[in-house]
Amino acid sequence: ETGVTQSPTHLIKTRGQQVTLRCSSQSGHNTVSWYQQALGQGPQFIFQYYREEENGRGNFPPRFSGLQFPNYSSELNVNALELDDSALYLCASSAEGKNTEAFFGQGTRLTVV
Amino acid sequence: AQSVTQLDSQVPVFEEAPVELRCNYSSSVSVYLFWYVQYPNQGLQLLLKYLSGSTLVKGINGFEAEFNKSQTSFHLRKPSVHISDTAEYFCAVTLHSGGYQKVTFGIGTKLQVIP
Numbered sequence: 001e002t003g004v005t006q007s008p009t010h011l012i013k014t015r016g017q018q019v020t021l022r023c024s025s026q027s028g029h030n031t032v033s034w035y036q037q038a039l040g041q042g043p044q045f046i047f048q049y050y051r052e053e054e055n056g057r058g059n060f061p062p063r064f065s066g067l068q069f070p071n072y073s074s075e076l077n078v079n080a081l082e083l084d085d086s087a088l089y090l091c092a093s094s095a096e097g098k099n100t101e102a103f104f105g106q107g108t109r110l111t112v113v
Numbered sequence: 114a115q116s117v118t119q120l121d122s123q124v125p126v127f128e129e130a131p132v133e134l135r136c137n138y139s140s141s142v143s144v145y146l147f148w149y150v151q152y153p154n155q156g157l158q159l160l161l162k163y164l165s166g167s168t169l170v171k172g173i174n175g176f177e178a179e180f181n182k183s184q185t186s187f188h189l190r191k192p193s194v195h196i197s198d199t200a201e202y203f204c205a206v207t208l209h210s211g212g213y214q215k216v217t218f219g220i221g222t223k224l225q226v227i228p
Contacts, residue, residue, distance in 0.1 A: 004156075033216070042117075042203050042218035043157070056215055090156055094214070102216060104149075104156040 003027060004093050004105035012111045013081050021076040021108045023091030029103070030096055032074040034066060037088040037107070049074055050096075078110075086112045115140040115208050119219035126194055127227050134189040134222045136204030144206040146187045147216070148178055151201045160202070163187065174198065199226045 003026035013019050025032050031050045035043035045058035049068035063079040072093070078085055088109050092102040120135040138144065145164050149157040161172025168180040178189045187204060204219040 006156075031214070033214075035216075035218075040220075042119075042205075042220045043216075045215050045217065048214065058215070092157075092216075101159055101162065102214075104158070106154075106156040 004091060004103050006089075006091050006105035006108050008108060009106070010109045010111075012113060015081055015083060015112055017081050018077065018079045019081060019110060021078075021089050021091075021110070023074045023076070023093070023105060025072045025074065025091075025093035026103050028095060029093035030072050031094045032068055032072065033092045033094075033102065034074070034076045035090040035092065036060070036085075037090060038084075039087070043090055046076070081112045083112050086110060115144060115206050115217050117204050117206055117217055117219035119204055119222050121222050122220065123223045123225065125225045125227055128196055129193045131192050132190065132194050132198075132224065134202050134204075134224065136187045136189065136219060138185055138187065138204070138206045140206060140208065142208065144208050146178075146180060147205040147207065148172065148176070148187070148189050149203045149205060149218075150174075151203065151221075153200075157203065160189070194224070194226050196226050196228060198224060200224060 005024045007022045033048040034046040037043040048056040052068045065077045067075045088107040090107045091105045094102045118137045126132045147162045148160040161170045163170045163180045171177045201221045201223050203221050
């Protein structure tokens with residue numbers, strides 16, 4: 001168990017809706033990253049938050065947005081859901097520094113119908 | 114830009130046999146290398162990592178990997194696999210750019226251990 005928890009574990013949404021996924025970081029970690037893992041693919045980097053600011057982003061459209069709170073928990077919001085957004089969404093937290101390991105949560109399985 | 118290539122999408126192997134899962138990477142700068150394991154319906158668990166120093170890295174569950182800079186490879190090995198090793202394995206590189214850490218994953222290799 002890594003100490004990173006994600007909620008909910010599973011979610012079904014309709015195309016066009018909005019969704020919010022939540023992540024609680026491991027104690028002492030001030031950096032959180034979000035990844036999308038489509039079926040049969042490796043995780044793809046969405047963005048990273050450090051001390052409540054987005055400081056890095058992958059190749060995802062603006063309808064993917066996030067927040068990090070003072071307690072370093074985080075949210076991933078996706079607007080105008082598309083069928084291709086169906087995936088496992090993984091949150092990873094890490095401590096400050098270059099050599100730090102990222103600890104992953106168990107993910108939220110999002111299905112868009 | 115960095116990229117990771119996992120050459121085998123699926124690897125079947127008999128129990129107690131050795132296994133090698135291949136990974137090649139490309140990057141214009143120095144990177145850190147990782148192997149993660151993902152069991153069904155689970156998140157990712159770190160097996161091992163190479164940051165610097167000795168090119169042979171030992172990880173959990175009896176796995177090891179060797180960093181080969183000239184061949185830009187980071188192959189994962191285990192001398193004798195168990196049924197419980199059946200899972201998907203991801204090779205990853207981490208690049209620090211613009212103050213943030215980005216992890217790029219390979220497509221994954223499904224290891225199927227046959228009794």
